[in-house]
Amino acid sequence: MFTAKVSEKSKSLMFKVAVATFVFLFVVMLGPGLLNLDSSQVLAKSKGGCKQVAKAAKRACNAEVLDDYWIANGNCKNIPDSDERSDCIQEAKAERKESKEECADQFDARKDLCEALGEDYYNPVIEPAEFVLPENIGGSADPNPYFPLVPGNRWTYKTSEDGEVTETITVEVLAGESITIEGVECVVVRDIVYEGDIDDPNPDDDADAIIEDTFDWYGQHEDGTVWYFGEFSLAKEDCEEDEDSCEGLYTEDGSWKSGYEGGKAGIIMFGDPEAEVGTVFRQEIALGDAEDAGEVLSFGGETVDVPAGTFDTDVVKTLDFTPIDPAATENKYYAPDVGVVLEVGFEDDESTGERVELIDFIAGP
Numbered sequence: 001m002f003t004a005k006v007s008e009k010s011k012s013l014m015f016k017v018a019v020a021t022f023v024f025l026f027v028v029m030l031g032p033g034l035l036n037l038d039s040s041q042v043l044a045k046s047k048g049g050c051k052q053v054a055k056a057a058k059r060a061c062n063a064e065v066l067d068d069y070w071i072a073n074g075n076c077k078n079i080p081d082s083d084e085r086s087d088c089i090q091e092a093k094a095e096r097k098e099s100k101e102e103c104a105d106q107f108d109a110r111k112d113l114c115e116a117l118g119e120d121y122y123n124p125v126i127e128p129a130e131f132v133l134p135e136n137i138g139g140s141a142d143p144n145p146y147f148p149l150v151p152g153n154r155w156t157y158k159t160s161e162d163g164e165v166t167e168t169i170t171v172e173v174l175a176g177e178s179i180t181i182e183g184v185e186c187v188v189v190r191d192i193v194y195e196g197d198i199d200d201p202n203p204d205d206d207a208d209a210i211i212e213d214t215f216d217w218y219g220q221h222e223d224g225t226v227w228y229f230g231e232f233s234l235a236k237e238d239c240e241e242d243e244d245s246c247e248g249l250y251t252e253d254g255s256w257k258s259g260y261e262g263g264k265a266g267i268i269m270f271g272d273p274e275a276e277v278g279t280v281f282r283q284e285i286a287l288g289d290a291e292d293a294g295e296v297l298s299f300g301g302e303t304v305d306v307p308a309g310t311f312d313t314d315v316v317k318t319l320d321f322t323p324i325d326p327a328a329t330e331n332k333y334y335a336p337d338v339g340v341v342l343e344v345g346f347e348d349d350e351s352t353g354e355r356v357e358l359i360d361f362i363a364g365p
Contacts, residue, residue, distance in 0.1 A: 049121030054110035057287055061103035069096040109323035113293055116280040124265060126227075126258075128183030132220045137187065138364065146316055146334040147226045147269035149187045149218055151175035152364020155339065158197065158307075162353040165197035167211075169356070173364065179217055181229040182259045186217040211236045217257075224271025228284050230257035256286035263290070269334070273316045274299040288324070295319045297331075304333045304342050308358040311335035 069092055076088035132141040138150035152175050159167035170192050177188040193212040194201045203210065214233040220226050234250045258265040263286040270276045276296045283292040295318060302315040316334040329349070333342040343356035 050114035050119050051111060054107055058103055058107040065096055065099040105326050106323050109326035113323055122282060122285060126182050130222050131184045132222060133185055134178045134187045137220055144220060144224045144226050144269055145336040146273060147339055149173050149220055150364045154362045156360040157356050158359050159356045168194040168198040168201050170201055181217060181257060184219040186219045186229050189216040191216055225267055226269045227265045228268040229265045231255060254290060256290045262287060291324050292322045306342055306357040308360055311341050
């Protein structure tokens with residue numbers, strides 16, 4: 001019978017490995033319990049939650065690009081004419097390259113957002129009992145002055161590009177309507193975008209001009225902070241190449257709901273924005289569909305002149321952006337007791353010439 005001999009040096013090495021293994025298992029499985037932590041939290045922090053999400057989104061984006069390419073490639077190969085077929089395939093390849101570059105840009109933007117927010121997983125704690133009932137806002141509960149969700153409040157805006165009006169927008173807090181999301185009874189706000197310059201727009205009389213019709217869902221926390229719980233949006237399909245073939249079609253792109261398929265609520269306006277100057281925050285998260293974020297840039301010191309009037313007292317200025325479209329950013333200006341009074345668009349930090357100005361504000365009863 002052969003008996004192996006183990007040297008003292010090997011014994012020492014084996015002992016060190018055993019101790020190291022025990023310490024690892026203790027930290028991961030037993031340590032968290034003694035420290036009143038969940039072992040998954042320990043592992044999550046070690047992986048870097050925010051950037052892991054960004055990497056997953058990039059993989060999904062690239063997979064979608066390949067899917068779109070091969071569908072386009074297959075359609076091209078069904079073209080009888082060889083020259084047209086070849087041109088079609090080359091165009092599909094060019095679109096694939098451009099789309100992959102967009103995926104890379106989105107990934108970089110998500111990483112930048114992670115740097116601003118930190119590496120913790122985004123998982124806001126929602127306590128329904130801490131939210132104000134919609135019918136109490138403006139009554140027993142003061143509304144957030146910069147996002148007043150008082151039933152009946154109605155805003156009218158006009159979008160212009162280089163001075164020419166392109167859209168008319170109405171936003172109304174619907175009285176007597178609510179939706180319960182993750183246990184929170186949310187306010188319903190209807191946001192309608194009409195094509196062109198329309199005076200006194202009405203969804204019944206001007207139905208043919210509607211290019212987007214959205215129902216937004218908000219909840220006001222007892223500390224005054226307004227949370228965004230999702231939206232249901234219908235918009236006319238973008239059919240620039242063949243408008244006739246798409247007439248009357250609508251898409252639900254951008255619709256999302258907190259608690260559904262990974263969607264999570266975000267903050268649309270802080271209860272005390274003055275204390276949050278410099279804070280970067282998520283407004284929504286439904287990966288790949290809705291990823292708006294913002295930063296409170298300033299409180300006070302801004303004067304805004306729009307058709308609805310001049311606002312120069314305690315104006316809040318924010319920067320709004322999304323990793324889905326990294327080049328596009330927007331400055332929003334909020335006036336107390338009114339809300340949004342002006343939006344200014346930028347592309348790669350250069351003005352686009354687009355402004356959304358408040359035309360009229362009617363306070364609810």
